[in-house]
Amino acid sequence: MVSMDLMANTLLASGASPAMVHAAEEVGDFTPRVDALCVNVGTLSPEWLPSMKSAAEVAVGAGKPWVLDPVAVAASGFRMSACRDLLGLAPAVVRGNASEIIALASSHSIGGTHKGTDSTHASMDALEAAKTLARANCAIVAVSGAVNLITDGDRVVGAHNGVPMMQKITATGCAVTALIAAFVAVDPSHAFEATASALAVFGLAGELGMETAKGPASLRMNLIDSLHGLDESIVVSRVKIAPVP
Numbered sequence: 001m002v003s004m005d006l007m008a009n010t011l012l013a014s015g016a017s018p019a020m021v022h023a024a025e026e027v028g029d030f031t032p033r034v035d036a037l038c039v040n041v042g043t044l045s046p047e048w049l050p051s052m053k054s055a056a057e058v059a060v061g062a063g064k065p066w067v068l069d070p071v072a073v074a075a076s077g078f079r080m081s082a083c084r085d086l087l088g089l090a091p092a093v094v095r096g097n098a099s100e101i102i103a104l105a106s107s108h109s110i111g112g113t114h115k116g117t118d119s120t121h122a123s124m125d126a127l128e129a130a131k132t133l134a135r136a137n138c139a140i141v142a143v144s145g146a147v148n149l150i151t152d153g154d155r156v157v158g159a160h161n162g163v164p165m166m167q168k169i170t171a172t173g174c175a176v177t178a179l180i181a182a183f184v185a186v187d188p189s190h191a192f193e194a195t196a197s198a199l200a201v202f203g204l205a206g207e208l209g210m211e212t213a214k215g216p217a218s219l220r221m222n223l224i225d226s227l228h229g230l231d232e233s234i235v236v237s238r239v240k241i242a243p244v245p
């Protein structure tokens with residue numbers, strides 16, 4: 001509920017066509033017709049979880065890629081168990097911040113250094129957890145942060161675009177996960193490349209938006225405008241994706 005507006009506007013500004021659908025009664029009709037599905041557990045409730053699981057199953061059955069955002073997975077046992085169940089339903093990509101990826105890989109919820117939806121770790125702290133998750137689930141795993149890490153369990157690249165102020169806007173993580181789903185929809189056979197590209201492009205939109213932003217609220221607006229205004233020459237000249245040794 002927190003993220004739907006920014007996610008939908010991020011997708012529209014990028015040329016994709018979003019629809020936020022929750023009712024279990026709609027999954028059978030709607031999900032087979034999507035090009036990609038994004039499941040986001042941000043404001044998880046027992047009523048919504050069955051729709052999330054059945055949408056993931058329908059997407060996989062229809063040969064459509066789906067992307068998981070394990071928002072605040074360490075916040076409760078309920079959330080961890082939901083995310084572990086969803087992880088078992090063959091997501092093509094999992095994108096979280098470092099704390100979320102570390103928690104999801106270890107299955108430990110509550111306590112420790114984890115807090116709500118924000119990360120208390122740097123993305124590099126989650127590199128081994130991301131590789132382990134990717135290998136165990138045959139998925140691409142992305143860890144967002146100052147450096148965005150993308151791995152298939154073997155290869156690792158870093159997408160170095162973004163500005164720290166993006167952390168001060170709620171739902172930027174959720175929005176980039178939605179953008180990953182849109183990029184993967186274009187070519188599901190290259191989910192690794194699509195995930196790295198989406199993270200770099202979203203970060204670049206943040207960099208361009210920051211040039212005239214006065215703070216988080218104007219950056220939020222500028223970020224959407226910048227995404228909409230991107231063209232090939234600026235993407236090619238400004239995107240920074242490099243192998244991580």
Ligand SMILES: Nc1ncnc2c1ncn2[C@@H]1O[C@H](COP(=O)(O)OP(=O)(O)O)[C@@H](O)[C@H]1O
Pocket residue numbers: 096097098117118119144145146147148161162163164165166167171172173174176199202203
């Ligand atoms: N310190 C940072 N420097 C530059 N960009 C950042 C930084 N932290 C986060 N970002 C960017 O903000 C977006 C959201 O990432 P993040 O804050 O890690 O997600 P979440 O909202 O899930 O915690 C990503 O595009 C990421 O690249």
Ligand SMILES: Cc1ncsc1CCOP(=O)(O)O
Pocket residue numbers: 002003041042043071117118169170171172173174175
């Ligand atoms: C604040 C909040 N509470 C539940 S979901 C949510 C949004 C989290 O979005 P993000 O992880 O992208 O910052």
Ligand SMILES: [Mg+2]
Pocket residue numbers: 117118167169170171172173
């Ligand atoms: Mg955030």
